[in-house]
Amino acid sequence: MSENKLHLVFGGRVSDPRTLDFNDFNSMDLVGIFPNYEAAEEAWRSKAQATVDDAEMKYVVVHLHRLLEPEIIEPARK
Incomplete structure (x- = not known):
């Protein structure tokens, strides 16, 4: 099990700010x-x-560690 909790931050133009429909990759x-x-x-x-x-x-944070190690279930934040 990795000690890192990797996160990716990226952004771009979206067609609707309520979605993650990015216009131009x-x-x-x-x-x-x-x-x-x-x-x-x-x-x-x-x-x-x-x-x-x-x-x-729109900019977003993706929890890469959850994608890389899906078997690890973290407790919910309070």
């Missing part, structure tokens, strides 16, 4: 892969705040 912004949620959230927040006036831009 060639112009997506790959922010990076981070070793924990706190670092990923900080990067996400920075990018999201920088584009707050652009309703078509």
Whole structure:
């Protein structure tokens, strides 16, 4: 079992801000892969705040560790 809790942060233009329907995969912004949620959230927040006036831009955090090790079930955060 890995000690890292890898997270991916990326963003791009969406057709509807309520969805994850990204318009152009060639112009997506790959922010990076981070070793924990706190670092990923900080990067996400920075990018999201920088584009707050652009309703078509959306940034997300993906829990890569959940995809890489799906057998590990984490307790819910309180």
